[in-house]
Amino acid sequence: MSDVSVSVKNLDLNFGSVEVLKDLNLDIHHGEFLVLLGPSGCGKSTLLNCLAGLLDVSGGQIHISGKNVTWSEPKDRGIGMVFQSYALYPQMTVRGNLEFGLKNQKLPKDEIEKRVARAADILQIQELLNRKPAALSGGQRQRVAIGRALVRDVDVFLFDEPLSNLDAKLRSELRVELKRLHNQLANTMIYVTHDQIEALTLADRIAIMRGGYIQQLADPMTVYNKPSNLFVAGFIGSPAMSMIDGEIQNGGTSFSFKGHSVTLSGYEANGEVHDGKAILGVRPEHVSIESTAQAGKTLEATLDIIEPLGSNTLLWFNVDGVIISALVPSELSYKSGQTYHLGLDISKASLFDAASEQRL
Amino acid sequence: MTDATVNFDGPHGPKPKPIFSGRNIFIYGTLAIVSAYYLLPLYIMIITSLKDMDQIRGGNAFELPIGPDFEAWVKAWSSACTGLNCDGLSRGFWNSFQILVPSVVISILIASVNGYALANWPFRWSNIFFTILIFGAFIPYQVMIYPIVIILRELGLYTKLTGLVMVHSIFGMPILTLLFRNYFTSVPEELFKAARVDGAGFWGIYFKIMVPMSLPIFVVAIILQVTGIWNDFLFGVIYTKAENYPMTVQLNNIVNSVQGTKEYNVNMAATILTGLVPLVVYFISGKLFVRGIAAGAVKG
Structure with missing residues (x-):
């Protein structure tokens, strides 16, 4: 049986x-x-x-x-x-x-x-x-x-x-x-x-x-x-994952797009990560707002739109034309049009090959 | 806006119009005149059938009958002559009855199963089969008359009531199948799927699920078939012989046989008698029809 x-x-x-x-x-x-x-x-x-x-x-x-x-x-x-x-x-x-x-x-x-x-x-x-x-x-x-x-x-x-x-x-x-x-x-x-x-x-x-x-x-x-x-x-996740088109560089250790760069240390890859075109997916709850800029860790972003969801607030940021959303507690207040430092939790992010669209 | 107080000083908006407004009088007046125009022939038929020949020869068609009697009706039913036969419409009535009942039952039974199969159990050539069947509804009758004579003759059914029943059943098939197929297609597909999961087969689903849900469409089919077959003249006169003529043919023969003076009162009575069956069907099933539609509207 x-x-x-x-x-x-x-x-x-x-x-x-x-x-x-x-x-x-x-x-x-x-x-x-x-x-x-x-x-x-x-x-x-x-x-x-x-x-x-x-x-x-x-x-x-x-x-x-x-x-x-x-x-x-x-x-x-x-x-x-x-x-x-x-x-x-x-x-x-x-x-x-x-x-x-x-x-x-x-x-x-x-x-x-x-x-x-x-x-x-x-x-x-x-x-x-x-x-x-x-x-x-x-x-x-x-x-x-x-x-x-x-x-x-x-x-x-x-x-x-x-x-x-x-x-x-x-x-x-x-x-x-x-x-x-x-x-x-x-x-x-x-x-x-x-x-x-x-x-x-x-x-x-x-x-x-x-x-x-x-x-x-x-x-x-x-x-x-x-x-x-x-x-x-x-398809899974609401609010949806932010997708960033870019490139893996420096022997698979960093991801860069539009002149910005984040380090990939902490990412659990399926296999070896090679340099080349890729897509970085980050869920809104894995985007944090940092008080200070850190090279390779944070991105400078302009707050575009604020969507209060009740328990949380969804913030839509613009990083040189790339849209990244962040989910923050609703008690904190932010102003649209201002610049913030976004921190991406790479250990919980997903990397996809740009051609095959498969997870790396 | 503190000084804007609301005044509850009675109803606002246009007042309801009285019953005898100019508009109502015009509408109902027109309706009354038109219906009088349409009912006039019926009125003349009924009063003429109740007069005796002396009064009819008087020439005043609108005059009410003096001492109305039903002699013309009795004669039309039982003793009016068509050629050599002098037993009135009664024989035609029973012929028509014997043609009507099996034709209606057979055609509706087969067509409903046809429609059900085409709607819910598509098979390899079902669409082509359906197209051919529908095409049958558009072929003029005249083309088929003679071939059918030959077919009936070869089957030994020519001039017999059975033959006519067969012809009526077949001729009703295209339009009835279309009617039933369209109705069954509108029954939610999931209901059919649920019944299949519940283990009902072709006939189980037909009898236990589809038929109980389809009263309205069966009533529509019955109305179509009863009136169509009862009013048929052409097939009756072609495919049967004198003693098997349906009522319509009998009526024609009574009205057209000239022996001395035309008996208008008998002709009128005979005509009303012949038209009575479809009339009754309309009155009875009209009510059923509405009830059926209403019952069907309460979807599960």
Whole structure:
């Protein structure tokens, strides 16, 4: 018995001549919460639909719970699925919605009742069982939709942007509930979203996708702190990472741009860093404002725009046309138009090769 | 701005207009005149059908019937003559009924499954198949009349009611399939996906998910088919023979058979009788239709 719950091998999917997924490989552990994250059209929902068996793959294999299910019907895959639009059957009551799949499986009546009662108990929707979906609020509908996956008693849950249709407050509430549900059930969950907050908060591991490829597959903190390439670095994090185009010089020890230079000592490189064109990415919280200028450590910058965010303030600096943002506590006050000394925390920054856009 | 106090001194803005304003009188007056114009023929038909021949020969079409009687109606239904047959419209009514019910049921059943399959279960050539089907709706009937005669003859169904049922079912297919396909396409795709994950198959999804959600479109299809098939004259007269003629053909024969004087009262009664079925369908299903639309609007 291996630890792998869902395994995707060399998966290809074409719509006519358009390649949507290309030679995709992915192993998901038992009980893992994996988030597929990416911008619209990156293939994340398509991958989920392939796993569910709602799309026929063009090549490759899918294994779920040790079985090759590449060509199996959705119902035979041992999966439950929750959709963005809830997709509740409007003419059935909540109970009818929960029972529908079980009746199709021809389960005995008392077993159906037991499972519905258990799901209703977990999701606290007992009072709603005799209502029609139209009489439910958005949050209640999504709970019923989760319940419909729950009653199937399966190893793998698939979520297709389940919280996108809800308002912000409800979304954060249900996010916590989902996390609790995952702790309680401990089954594999694969979750598609374009919301990085959801991804960072929920995931054990995040797979960031673009153009049908997985760009990086790692736990949230690694994805955040050590993005594997320029795309991931720019996609994850809000406010976004500042990107500085420049050049590595002096045998990989310093980074220079527009006549400024910062030393690279303290940077944890993947391998050896060679001289050449590169991009330095610094997150706003890793930019500090120093009282004195230090050669090789600080940059002279003009404060351009001040954005108060409540707990913090985001400052936009201009260094000879290069924009660098800094996140500072909101108690401190700054004046736009003035010059400050910016200190960059190189140990937490990211360096990317300008040509390959890969992390150095 | 301390001295700007607000005065709550009664309602402001334009006052609501009285019911008998010049505008209302003009609008409703026009409506009344136009509807009177359209209802006049119906009025004449009804009063004429209730008169006896003596009064009709008097020549005043607008005059109310003296001692209204339903003799003309009875005659139109049971004993008006068409050539040698003298059993009135009743036979045509039952023929039409026997044509109507199976044609409507068969065409709607097949077309709804067609539309469902085309909308939700695309197959290799489904778009080409759909295009061909739609193209069928634009081919003029006249082109098909003679080939169908031959087909029916070869099948041994020419002049039989079964043959006519078949013709009506097939001719309803393109437009009904289009109707159902478009409706089922508008049903959210995720609902269909959810049902598949829940283990429902082709027929399971059709009967348990799609059909219960589709009352409005079924009502629309029924209205289309019932009125279309009941009012059909051309196919009825071509593909059946005298004893199998539908009501419309029978009506034509009654009205056009000249034996002595024209019995206007019988003709009027026969015409109203023939038009009664679509009229009733409109009245009943119109209500259902609205209810169906309203029910469909409450999306889950």
